[in-house]
Amino acid sequence: MKKSKFASLFLASSLLVGILAGCGAGEEGSSSKGGDEIKIGVNLELSGPVASYGSSQNDGFNLAVEEINAAGGIDGKQIKLVTVDNKSDAAESTSAAIKLTSQDKVAAIIGPATSGNSVAQVQIANDSKTPMITPSGTSPTVTVADNGSVNEYAFRTSFIDPFQGTVAANFATNELKVKTAAVYSDNASDYAKGLAASFIKDFEAAGGTIVQKESYVAKDTDFRSTLTRIKGANPEFIFIPGYYEEVGLIVKQARELGITVPLMGADGWDSPTIVDLAGAEALNNTFVINHYSAEDPDGKAKEFADKFNDKYGKSPNSFNALGYDTVYLLKDAIERAGSTDGTKIKDALKATDNLDLVTGLYSVDENHHPVKSATILEFVDGKQVFNTKVNP
Amino acid sequence: MEWIQQLINGISLGSIYALIALGYTMVYGIIKLINFAHGDVFMVGSFIGFYSITVFGLGFFPALIISMVACALFGVIIERIAYKRLRSATRIAALITAIGVSLLIEYGVIYIRGAQPEAYPNIFSNKTFSILGAQISIQSVLILSVSVVLMILLQFIVHKTKTGKAMRAVSHDVEAAKLMGINVDNTISATFAIGSALAGAAGVIFGVYYTKIDPLMGVIPGLKAFVAAVLGGIGIIPGAMVGGLVLGVVETIVSALGFSLWRDAAAFIILILILIFRPSGIFGKNTREKV
Numbered sequence: 210m211k212k213s214k215f216a217s218l219f220l221a222s223s224l225l226v227g228i229l230a231g232c233g234a235g236e237e238g239s240s241s242k243g244g245d246e247i248k249i250g251v252n253l254e255l256s257g258p259v260a261s262y263g264s265s266q267n268d269g270f271n272l273a274v275e276e277i278n279a280a281g282g283i284d285g286k287q288i289k290l291v292t293v294d295n296k297s298d299a300a301e302s303t304s305a306a307i308k309l310t311s312q313d314k315v316a317a318i319i320g321p322a323t324s325g326n327s328v329a330q331v332q333i334a335n336d337s338k339t340p341m342i343t344p345s346g347t348s349p350t351v352t353v354a355d356n357g358s359v360n361e362y363a364f365r366t367s368f369i370d371p372f373q374g375t376v377a378a379n380f381a382t383n384e385l386k387v388k389t390a391a392v393y394s395d396n397a398s399d400y401a402k403g404l405a406a407s408f409i410k411d412f413e414a415a416g417g418t419i420v421q422k423e424s425y426v427a428k429d430t431d432f433r434s435t436l437t438r439i440k441g442a443n444p445e446f447i448f449i450p451g452y453y454e455e456v457g458l459i460v461k462q463a464r465e466l467g468i469t470v471p472l473m474g475a476d477g478w479d480s481p482t483i484v485d486l487a488g489a490e491a492l493n494n495t496f497v498i499n500h501y502s503a504e505d506p507d508g509k510a511k512e513f514a515d516k517f518n519d520k521y522g523k524s525p526n527s528f529n530a531l532g533y534d535t536v537y538l539l540k541d542a543i544e545r546a547g548s549t550d551g552t553k554i555k556d557a558l559k560a561t562d563n564l565d566l567v568t569g570l571y572s573v574d575e576n577h578h579p580v581k582s583a584t585i586l587e588f589v590d591g592k593q594v595f596n597t598k599v600n601p
Numbered sequence: 602m603e604w605i606q607q608l609i610n611g612i613s614l615g616s617i618y619a620l621i622a623l624g625y626t627m628v629y630g631i632i633k634l635i636n637f638a639h640g641d642v643f644m645v646g647s648f649i650g651f652y653s654i655t656v657f658g659l660g661f662f663p664a665l666i667i668s669m670v671a672c673a674l675f676g677v678i679i680e681r682i683a684y685k686r687l688r689s690a691t692r693i694a695a696l697i698t699a700i701g702v703s704l705l706i707e708y709g710v711i712y713i714r715g716a717q718p719e720a721y722p723n724i725f726s727n728k729t730f731s732i733l734g735a736q737i738s739i740q741s742v743l744i745l746s747v748s749v750v751l752m753i754l755l756q757f758i759v760h761k762t763k764t765g766k767a768m769r770a771v772s773h774d775v776e777a778a779k780l781m782g783i784n785v786d787n788t789i790s791a792t793f794a795i796g797s798a799l800a801g802a803a804g805v806i807f808g809v810y811y812t813k814i815d816p817l818m819g820v821i822p823g824l825k826a827f828v829a830a831v832l833g834g835i836g837i838i839p840g841a842m843v844g845g846l847v848l849g850v851v852e853t854i855v856s857a858l859g860f861s862l863w864r865d866a867a868a869f870i871i872l873i874l875i876l877i878f879r880p881s882g883i884f885g886k887n888t889r890e891k892v
Contacts, residue, residue, distance in 0.1 A: 256716055396862055424862055430811040433610040434856035441603045454718060458813055465729060467736040485720035486812050
């Protein structure tokens, strides 16, 4: 009796050890990522409505990886990018993340560009212990879950939405000195709703009045009736958080209806397409908040602009810069971690302090929100002109 | 003042719906087919206009005419290839084919040129003038007049020409028309040609007025135009015009009252209400199906 109990206990424990060992081996296998190369997954919007962000960031990634590989890689290992197109769709983004973590077994994922698609990837990153860095997912929900807990494996290169809304509110009150404003936001996007909420809060806190609050839905083409309604409320300033496809049409139709007040938006406006859609003339007297300006006089930003121009023959936009910075942010973390183990990279990313990047000095707070500076640009005849730089 | 502006906004939107709805209604009137590919003919027309302007450097009117001619041909080809052999098949088979053709055109265009949107060049000056405090741009006046001229032209063709007479005869009774020596196949092709030409014109006008075009742009305006056609009484030409304008104005009023997020819902609620309470539409006569 006793003997058999012992025997079964022994058997059970040895089995358990065996399973654990198996697991360990599996983990080892999944995180070894080859001998002389580091696989990094790229999950980006390379087609679909916001393809312009994804392909811009891809250019930034490629330039940075090329430079790092030419300089000998990370700790002697070359970087290999595994790229998947998520077609600007949240469900596709989740499947891309599953493919990258389970099939390709990448050390980390960079991308997607938008908050919605990044949120769709967070769960996979946490479950598979693969750190992810979104270059421009500015919604706080990417790194902080709805219940307030931090998504351990999610990071971002850009600043967050509330910060952009705050910057817009400060700029409107202090620089433009307006007292009344209207908000016209995209009701189908978490990004636009987040920006609108923080703008309204800070603008009212600074003594301003919101005279009209309206919404549209992505893919709308006719904004004239709502704009006529906004015009009737006579605001001195209109804040339009949203993406360039609709914003371009909104700006054009607003100017046609005789709305001449300053319009302002955030990084969602940043695409050359907006100038085609709205027309250079209509875009005069509009302001955008951005991560980066090619005209920034800072030395590192200028050096990047030159290198980018050499490779692609055009001056970089902020998505190019954020893509480029994302790779360097990850490189810095992998070097400090001294390993491609997901958990170690995550800990290193969390400890990033005053890293000198193209888009400014970069630190991370306890919610994985970067602490960094923002740039304000003004459209003058279809060109973005550096206006001022706002520190956190 | 704000309301005059809103009315102008609504009529501009409505006249585009009306142009598309005319094609729906004409085709339905003649072969009792809801041609769901019609919205995509509109999209193709828009792209033909776009390339005529940007690649060949043509002006608005030549681009409009090229697009109308090309779409007329395109419409006839669709009819000959996809619908003709189904003329004696069940109506559901033809309807499903129409949906298939619609998807084929949409994704065919995406395959050829990609899914990215395109911005129509600014071919009219952005000058606006104000009447009673409403801002009216030169382009919206031009667009409105082009739509009106096309609708008058259509009325003329339908009521004063031989083709029009044949179309009316076929839509009334195919068998009797055949016995009277009318070439039914050619008449049906002519209907597709005219309807598709109007969709092509609507495509160019849409591009000029709203700037952004993309391969899936035909889906929502196509559905709205379908609602407009049903609203006016499907198969009845003046019904499509009135239905389109009413729908445009209703959508604008819904937004103007501050319910902009309910605008699309409003259009489809109208469809549901019409189907429940007056299935034959505003202009429709209640006819009993013959057994």
